[in-house]
Amino acid sequence: MADLFDTPGTPDTAPRPLADRLRxxxxxxxxxxxxxxxxxxxxxxxxxxxxLxxxxxxxxxxxxxxxxxxLLADETDLHFVQxxxxFTGxxxxxxxxxxxKLRRQNGRGTLLFVDEIHRFNKAQQDGFLPHMEDGTILLVGATTENxxxxxxxxxxxxxxxxxxxRLSLADLELLAQRAEGELGVKLPLDGHAREALLEMADGDGRALLNLIEQVVAWKVDTPLRADQLATRLMKRAAVYDKSGDEHYNLISALHKSVRGSDPDAALYWFSRMLEGxxxxxxxxxxxxxxxxxxxxxADPQAQSVCLHAWETYERLGSPEGELALAQAVIYLALAPKTNAGYKAYKAAxxxxxxxxxxxxxxxxxxxxTKLMEDQGYGDGYKYDHDAEDGFSGQDYFPEGMKHGVYYTPVERGYERELKRRVDYFAKLRAKRQ
Structure with a gap:
């Protein structure tokens, strides 16, 4: 069975894209x-x-x-269906x-290649299961999503x-050399322009071959420089799906760069997301x-910096307002770090x-009410402002429950001062109790 989406009647003499010729x-x-x-x-x-x-x-x-x-189908002598x-319902x-099934009855298996398999809904995906289990098909799915x-x-x-x-620059260079051998010409580019061409492909071999086809069609007398190449070709758009896997990968990279106190890496991932x-x-x-x-x-001002940057963006819009956000990125990356409050909240x-x-x-x-007073409500409460040092040291947890310790500040930034206060009150509490 031929691919369902092959174009019927296409003559073998029709021009073939370079990507197909180099397959x-x-x-x-x-x-x-x-x-x-x-x-x-x-x-x-x-x-x-x-x-397999x-x-x-x-x-x-x-x-x-x-x-x-x-190629897996060729290696295993399976009939290839794509x-x-x-487009498939x-x-x-x-x-x-x-x-x-007919092919299997005649003694040959089928490798079914499903491109963009993630676009099938749950019921359609379930439809593959019995045919995979009984050996009717060997499924090979392809997806760009997690x-x-x-x-x-x-x-x-x-x-x-x-x-x-994604293909490395070395992989792309090898692919470019194969393309030059297939075409019988050298790319009319100097060294820097050649490297710029590889970078334009952004790890996509098919994109590189498409770019090469454009470049070899130009009539130039001397090799082009990188700036001349940039005026003739548009850089391939970076892969970025605002609701998909790349979205979560890049925001994770930004967050961890900030947490790791690296302003340069944080700005890079911030900019990658904006570019996308x-x-x-x-x-x-x-x-x-x-x-x-x-x-x-550790730095209570950090939250205000972010809120003010957010407000500035809302007032200025793009692209000027993005500078305020970039400055917030730098501030956060260089600020002292603590998760003591977060851990205390979770523990509480x-x-x-x-x-x-x-x-x-x-x-x-x-x-x-009098009834509540008779029940002992408020009985024995010590007013902290009247106590020595303005601290009574009373137990505010439920009766019978051990006094919890959730907040343990670190010796960084302003939290160093808060730790001093926590330790001070802990000593007073032990003394008063």
Missing amino acids: PRALAEVIGQDHILAPDAPLGVMLGANS SSLVFWGPPGVGKTTIAR ISAI VPELRKVFEAA PSFELNAALLSRAQVLVLE GEDPRFLARRLTRMSVEDIAL RAAAAKTGSLPPPKHILNAP
């Missing part, structure tokens, strides 16, 4: 991905044992997911499964997830969260959940 004919020709293809890597081991299982390839565009799937979850899937978020647990339990990586089209208001909110969660009382919440509805001790309850 590897064996796994050994695949550039990059040695971490899954080497003899001692997952796919190498499977092929060596002649025991269903797979999910997770990785960015243009790194060889389709090519590897096609579909896309974007239930009727088409049913036809694919029926054809695979499978653990986008694919059913039942499907993931029957397939091994392999992560494909992230809403600056989302970043303002996350920066404020960092000020509360990671700086907190856990204690509150555990102790349920224990009432406060009666001595700290008000007695607005």
Whole structure:
């Protein structure tokens, strides 16, 4: 069975894109991905044992997911069928499964490659399971999204997830050399321009080959410089999905760079998100969260800096207001860090959940009625302002509950002063009790 989306009637003499002409004919020709293809890597081991299982390839565009799937079918003598979850519905899937069953009855298996498999809904993903289990198909799915978020647990339990990586500059250079050999020409670029071309591809081999096709079509007398190349070509947009995996990866990188007190790395990830089209208001909110969660009382001013930067952005808009957010990033990165308040809050919440509805001790309850006064409400309360040092040292926890210790400030920033106060009151409390 041919691919469902092959163009019928296309003559072999029609011009073929460079990416198609350079498609590897064996796994050994695949550039990059040695971490899954080497003899001692997952796919190498499977092929060596002649025991290929269903797979999910997770990785960015243009790194060889389709090519590897096609070559796996060749290596294992399986019939290759390719579909896309974007264009395939239930009727088409049913036809694919029926054809695979007939093929199996005739003694040949089917490797079904499903591009963008994460776009199938839960019911459609479940539809693969019986055909995977009875051996009708060997499924190879491809996705740019995190499978653990986008694919059913039942499907993931029957397939091994392999992560494909974006191509390095060395990989892209090797691909460029292959392209020059195929075309029979050298790229009309000097060294810096050639490196700039590789960087424009942003780890995407298919994008690089498309750029190379454009460059070799130019009629130039001398090799182009990097600045001349930049005027002729647009840089490929960075991969960034504001609601997908890259969104969470980059905000995690920003947060951890701030926590790690590295202003340069923090500014880099902040800028990467802006370049990808992230809403600056989302970043303002996350920066404020960092000020509360990671700086907190070590620098109480950090929260105000973030809120003022957020307000400044709202008044100025883009791009000027983004500078205020960038300055907040720098401030947070260089501020003293503590999570003592965060830990204290979590510990107190856990204690509150555990102790349920224990009432406060009666001595700290008000007695607005005679009945409540007779019940002992407010009896024995000591007014701290009248006590020595303005501190009575009374127990404010429920009766029978051990005095909790949740807040343990660190010796950093303003929290050093708070620690001094905590220790001071702890000593007085022990003395008064």
